[in-house]
Amino acid sequence: MNYKHLFGPVPSRRLGISLGVDLVPHKVCSLDCIYCEVGKTTNCTIERKEYVPINEVLNELDDYLKQKPNLDFITFSGAGEPTLNSGIGKVISFIKEKYPQYKLALLTNSTLLYDKNLRKEIINIDLILPSLDAASEDVFKRLNRPNPKVKIEKLIKGLLVFKREFKGEMWLELFIVPGLNDTEKELSLLKNTFLKINPEKVQLNTLDRPGTEPEVKSVFKEKLEEIAEFLKPLSVEIIAKFVSRMKVKSFDKNIESQILETIRRRPCTDIDLSTMLGLHLNELNKYLAELLKRDIIKSEFQKRGVFFKIKKVAN
Numbered sequence: 001m002n003y004k005h006l007f008g009p010v011p012s013r014r015l016g017i018s019l020g021v022d023l024v025p026h027k028v029c030s031l032d033c034i035y036c037e038v039g040k041t042t043n044c045t046i047e048r049k050e051y052v053p054i055n056e057v058l059n060e061l062d063d064y065l066k067q068k069p070n071l072d073f074i075t076f077s078g079a080g081e082p083t084l085n086s087g088i089g090k091v092i093s094f095i096k097e098k099y100p101q102y103k104l105a106l107l108t109n110s111t112l113l114y115d116k117n118l119r120k121e122i123i124n125i126d127l128i129l130p131s132l133d134a135a136s137e138d139v140f141k142r143l144n145r146p147n148p149k150v151k152i153e154k155l156i157k158g159l160l161v162f163k164r165e166f167k168g169e170m171w172l173e174l175f176i177v178p179g180l181n182d183t184e185k186e187l188s189l190l191k192n193t194f195l196k197i198n199p200e201k202v203q204l205n206t207l208d209r210p211g212t213e214p215e216v217k218s219v220f221k222e223k224l225e226e227i228a229e230f231l232k233p234l235s236v237e238i239i240a241k242f243v244s245r246m247k248v249k250s251f252d253k254n255i256e257s258q259i260l261e262t263i264r265r266r267p268c269t270d271i272d273l274s275t276m277l278g279l280h281l282n283e284l285n286k287y288l289a290e291l292l293k294r295d296i297i298k299s300e301f302q303k304r305g306v307f308f309k310i311k312k313v314a315n
């Protein structure tokens with residue numbers, strides 16, 4: 001069976017071996033973050049509907065899970081915001097009833113947690129990884145470029161209420177963009193907000209490959225360590241400091257060779273590569289990040305987007 005809505009399992013820096021479930025088409029999202037690694041948002045919306053047919057997703061999951069794969073998590077993620085799909089609750093119930101041995105994780109930008117129907121639909125997941133990069137409206141608008149109806153106050157309220165209702169773990173992600181949310185003022189506001197939400201962990205991240213906007217840079221490890229110190233007594237983890245993905249079991253050397261072969265012939269964008277190789281953008285991104293880190297490929301901003309080229313021959 002060819003899967004349209006499942007991808008991976010991908011080697012995830014936070015979740016080990018994770019099977020991805022993508023519930024929205026490419027870049028249907030309520031935000032248009034300047035650091036987004038999967039490109040510009042093409043449909044910036046807060047409308048919840050069945051963006052991809054849920055029956056198709058359930059059939060694919062059934063087909064895949066009956067083979068009893070070894071997974072650490074089944075994760076709702078993808079190149080958009082998964083909670084926008086109004087059928088997410090059905091998918092969660094299906095897995096929990098038919099395959100209760102698997103743990104479920106949700107990567108979300110937190111924008112829709114104010115909605116009590118959504119909170120009910122996702123309450124039975126095991127782990128939520130929501131993002132919160134700003135606590136002031138001004139920084140939120142500049143960094144996350146939300147749909148005009150999304151306000152930071154409402155987003156934070158949604159997170160607070162969900163945390164009170166939820167029995168699983170919450171690992172809150174803070175993505176640092178230099179010059180925007182690494183100022184003392186914004187970090188103090190964020191710290192106060194995090195203390196109120198009280199997640200099990202705060203995870204600090206920064207860019208590990210080019211984002212949507214070329215001027216967005218990553219921060220140095222020392223700066224992330226300084227921020228981690230500042231956020232104490234919260235339990236903070238720097239997830240940008242990651243062991244090579246090559247050490248993760250599901251890292252596939254063949255995929256890496258196919259990527260290198262393709263861009264050796266001509267430089268490509270991530271979307272070109274994803275189409276040519278039939279790889280989900282999220283899965284492909286893990287490989288590109290690893291190849292960039294090992295200095296084997298380089299990226300270049302051009303009119304049509306970020307192109308990847310060979311830098312040196314891989315060992």
Ligand code: SF4
Pocket residue numbers: 029030031032033035036037038041078079080081109
């Ligand atoms: S980073 Fe996530 S929330 Fe932000 S635009 Fe990309 S997909 Fe949407």
